[in-house]
Amino acid sequence: MSAPVVGTDVPRVDGLEKVTGAAKYTADLKFPRLLHVAVVRSPHPHARVLDVRTDRAARMPGVRAVASGRDFPLHTGIYLKDQTVFATDRVRFVGDPVAAVAAETPELAAEAAAQVHVEYEPLPPIFDVEEGFAEGAPLVHPDLGSYEVVPWIRPKAGTNVCNHLKIRKGDYASALKGSWKVFENVFRVPQVQHVPMEPHVSVARVDLAGKVEVHSSAQSPFTVRHLLAHCFGLPHGDVRVHVPYVGGGFGGKAGINLEPIAVALAMRCRGRWVRLMVDRHEEFFATVVRQGLTATLVTGVDRHGKVQAQKMHYLWNCGGYGGYGVNIVRSAGYTCGGAYEFPNVEGDSIGVYTNRPVGSAYRGFGMQEIHWALEQQMDRVAVELGIDPAEFRLKNCLGAGKSTVTGQLLDEHAGRVDLCIRNVAKAIGFEPDRERTPYRGKGIACAVKAPAMPNDAASSVILKFAEDATLEILISGIDYGQGLMTVVAQFASEALDLPVEKIRVKGCPDTDLSPYDWQTVASRQTWATGNAVFRAASEIRGKLCATAAEALSVPAEELSLRGGAVVHEATGRALPFERLVMGYQFPDGHAIGGPVAAASSYLPEGLLFLDPETSQSAKPVAKWTFGAQAVSIAVDPETGQVTVEKVAACYDVGKVVNPALIKGQTYGGIVQGLGTGTMEELVLDPKTGRAVNASLMDYKIPSTEDVPAEMAVDFVETAQKDGPMGARGIGEHTMIPTPAAIANALWDACGIRISEMPITAEKVWRALKAKERAERGAKAAGEARVPAGTVA
Amino acid sequence: MKKTITLDVNGVAETAEVEVGQTLLRFLRDGLDLTGTKEGCNEGECGSCMVLLDGRPVNSCLVLAVEADGRSVTTVEGLSREGVLHPLQKAFLSQAAVQCGFCTPGMVVSAAALLRENPEPTEDDVKKALAGNLCRCTGYKQIVDAVRDAAAAMRAGAVAGGEAGKPAEREEVPA
Structure with missing residues (x-):
């Protein structure tokens, strides 16, 4: 066995084409x-x-x-x-x-x-999600009842509800009654645009x-x-x-x-x-956007700081059509409790049609939005109870032996959010007794996400050899930056002990020739396509060894693969792949074997539908990836400008396949999270419904100058049982907790809460002014206690 | 209305008849099939179409093809020569500074212009020089690292007088 390839910084296999300008994108084709x-x-x-x-x-x-x-x-x-x-x-x-x-x-x-x-x-148009949800609201889709729909999505004919997922676990009402303290807050997230550089x-x-x-x-x-x-x-x-x-x-x-x-x-x-x-202008509103969210959370805690009752009411602003968005509603439902164990839950995730641009999948698939609410709620509760926010999270978080909102019992392979919390808390210096400086603060937030997909979403691969024993791998997962082609090459290299240089991944699929793949979404490719690669490689190994065994007159089980050859350790005899992949020819001229190829696939195993009334299910999703981020920020009290100085991120990814690539995913997610968290909102004119900031001049995304001075990234590797070499998904998770962590740091810095994303300088400035006024008022009234300034 | 223009593109003299309203970006992509230069916004905001015009970085969507008449243009395709990569291209690979790759040509071109002016840029210098090049994938960190890495390699190459430090851009391009 040669040195391991998985776990090393193999350079992107599509990199050369991309740095030279050779890579062709759709608009480049003639x-x-x-x-x-x-x-x-x-x-x-x-x-x-x-x-x-x-x-x-x-x-x-x-x-x-x-x-x-x-x-x-x-x-x-x-x-x-x-x-x-x-x-x-x-x-x-x-x-x-x-x-x-x-x-x-x-x-x-x-x-x-x-x-x-x-x-x-x-x-009459509806832009507001609560208006669309209200009884008697004008209908955006009067024919909703006649549409074709998959059985696990439940539109309500005669309303604007295109899907409603209910979570009922334990006895929420009794638990709330028995709670020592109860907290209720509302959080909002506007529609935002993906802004891919290629329209x-x-x-x-x-x-x-x-x-x-x-x-x-x-x-x-x-x-x-x-x-x-x-x-x-x-x-x-x-x-x-x-x-x-x-x-x-x-x-x-x-x-x-x-x-x-x-x-x-x-x-x-x-x-x-x-x-x-489409041009950049149309890209903003005529292509799909991220759904808006209004989240109402109620949390009941006992005297020990353990959450006993948790209610989550998510209203999703789906826009004019919900073809895809309905599954975000579902995903946010069965993940409604985030990274926490809540024993008694009332959860409702409801998709509502409005007359806004069409909501659809966006990196995180609803998770950044619900974590914006959940992670601020947890922070508020912790602060109110006088418990350190990291400690409060550790007290309530999921882990082995704990059960999710669907009643799924997690085992020791599920991933360790507790380790991620401790890791980022340490990296950012989140000690409870840390020294405080006015207008500087630290905040923390957790993240969890599962692949949201049909239970039978499959990936497949074809492995075949060229005449010079170059291994060609056909995949239909799309490498649009995350590094799938490279990861696939690494897995095949590892499985067949073949140098990466001898592997070509064909990553631009053609449905006539390429193997089936459901979609490149849900952070599922490294895991699903990766598993398919290992299965196909095992078949390739069997074929090579069978031919070599006959050629060398040795038992196949005594053969192994090393550095592009089939080797018989006992005798030291070896046959390079070149002599096997097109068939082996004996000295007398007769040939055996034949062009070596294999096709294989992967389909998630054992997934079970949710109960239609309570959404309880022992295995609703294939896997969970947990993580946490912590940030330190500085606030300019004159302008309200928030500068994110450092971000620490840690995820339990099961296995780091390529450190350079996974860091790139994480830096990218953090900065995209910083964009939605502090800068981005697709604004519609309330009279005409037209997007008023549909250009890169008016809708700013982060540039080099917005990047935090420091990003500290780390990983935990609790192997995923059904993951390729233990790996699980990470691409989307990297942007989930960033906005909430910034919001929590804002409280830590200057005692204000912003409950509606994004945290703009204007909102911060207004909240600071409101707080000043409140403090002056309190002083005048001779009160000791200072109410917090809060801005919707 | 059409006009005949003659210009140097990546060291090759090109003569073409172009519509007077055609942008340099359109001319490079449609006329010369130099599709490494990308169209991301067509309004000078994203930097995906960055090229060097007489050695200076410009958004080619904001320049008319006729304005390039008699001048020299370097696109991403002109940075490598016969398979030998520019130190920036090497550094983008080694630092994992590439993800989807759509912004990469513009990034590399802007960075080449920076390193020509400033062979030893600080992190802030690099961030400032690339502030007009948007990237949605990388979070920029590895890009900034790559540019500084390439600068160091080019300085080392220049001291050693070796090939490594020699940018593949045409030396004859007037500054």
Whole structure:
């Protein structure tokens, strides 16, 4: 056995292509006589569509195809099929596609799109989630009851609720009555945008034989194929989806996005390639965004500082369509208690349609949002009880022998949030008796997340050899930065004792040729594809050894693999892979074996549905990844500006496969978390429903100048039983606790709480002013106790 | 309206007829198939389209192709030469400074401009020079580390007079 490869800083296998500019992304591909698309989008947040007239646009020079809702009335959506390619009878957000034009140039397409006449009858819009949830609210989807939906998502016909998951564990009402102290708080999270550096783009052609071919910046080639086939009534074999390199996704390119519009137009100009590329402006509101959240938490504690009763009411602002978002609602339901053991729980996670942009997957899949609430709530309770916040978390956190909100009993392989809490507390200097400096503070927050996916979500791989014994690995997981291709090469290298240099991972899938993969989401690829790689490698090993055994006339079980050769230790004889992978030829000329290849797959084992009434389940998810972050901040009392000086992060990842890559994931998550935590919010004009900050000038994401001066990153390795070499997912988890940790540090620094994300300088300044006023008032009244300034 | 332009792109003289309203970004990508230069926002905010124009970093989405007439342009494709990487490209690989890779060409180009002006940048110098290049994946730390690493390698190379320190950018490019 050669030196281990897993656990070392193997450089990215796709790095050379990316640093030289050789890597091709969808918009870099060249197509002959490419047509360009302009989409006609609703200017109204909510309206009836009375008429769409496209005849004038269709007659314009250079226009090759026009399509609208009446041409393509079929529904699509990954879990809840609530969306058509184009709005048919109703538009549900500003930007909802109504029609589209394909023309010879982008300018001609835009001119023609402007000539499409749409007659609307405006309806009262709903932007606020509580308004949408209220009884008698105008319905965004009056036909909700007739939509096709997977059995584990529960829309409520006649309301705006597109999913509702209930958690009932123990006896919440009695436990609350018996509590020593009770705390209730409301927290809010606005919609934010993913802002991948590469905007969404899809290219499609329908050839003269009717076969559909798509190139798309997507996280899920097979799900795109599946949903296109469903939406257009085609056999899957007649739809081919390619995904080249992807310039960031963060969930925004999961499921299906622009593809149906491009295909609809391509159907009307067969033989021509049609490209739909949204610009940065449209990217902000016309592609999917993160859902908003209003969370109401009630916590009842006993005299020992142990939470006995916990109520969580999550109202999700899903926007105009909930095809994907309904599963975030579900995931937030069965994870509603975060990293804590709550014996008596009343949890409700409710998705509500509104007339805002469409909510969908976003790195963390609802977890950053609920942790914003939970982790601030835990902090408030700790402070009120006079218990150190780290200690309070340790007292209540999950671990071996504890049970989650669904009643799942965790075992010793589940991951150690306690070690993560201790680790970051130490790294940030979170001692209870630490020295205090005005306007400087420290805060801590935990994180947990499971892969939110159907119970049968699978990944598969194909391993085959080239003539020179280079191992080629076909995967359909997308490496959009997280390092999947490299990790796959490391696993195969480890399993076959073959140098990484002799491995090529084919990471840009083509659904005609590549093995099936459900989606690249849920931080599931290292784990699921990784497991499939080990299974396939085992088969490869068997084939190589069988041929070598015959060639060397030794028993196969005495053979081992070393450095690209099959070796018989006892005699020192060896056959390099080169002499085996295409078949072995004996000196007399006869050959055995044959081209060596293997295909294998991985499907999570033993997952059980949630009880429909209580959501209790012994194994609702495949695995949990726990972690914690702690931050130290400085607040400028004059401006309210918060500077995050240091972030410490620690996660129990089971196994660090590639230290350099996992650090990169963590730094990236921290800074993205800092963005949503302190800077980002997609703002709509309350009258028109239009996004007012839909540009990188007005919607700031972190730049080099916003990065904390220090990021200390560490990992715990409690092996995941069903993980490849013990590894579990980490990609999304890295951004979950950052905003809450900053919010908690803000209290520590200056005694204010911001309960609505993001923590902007303005909100901090206002809270400081409110606190000053309150203090002055208290002083005047001669009171000793100072109420905390709190800003919604 | 069209105009004929002649310019040096990565050391190659190119002559082309372009629409006067066409951006340098469009010309490089569509006209010359130099797709390493990316379009991220088309409004000069993200830095994905950064190229060197006469050695200075510019967002090529904000420059017209006709403005590059008679001048020299270096794109990411011009930083490596016949497979030999620029020290920055090597450092981006060794420091794991690449994730999705979409911002990488612009980052490397901006950093090349910095190191030309300032061979020994501090962490703050690097952050300032790259503040116009947005990245959503990396959290920037490994990028900043890579630039400083490359600077050190180039200084060491310059002292040793070896190949390692020699940037692959064209020396004949007027500053």
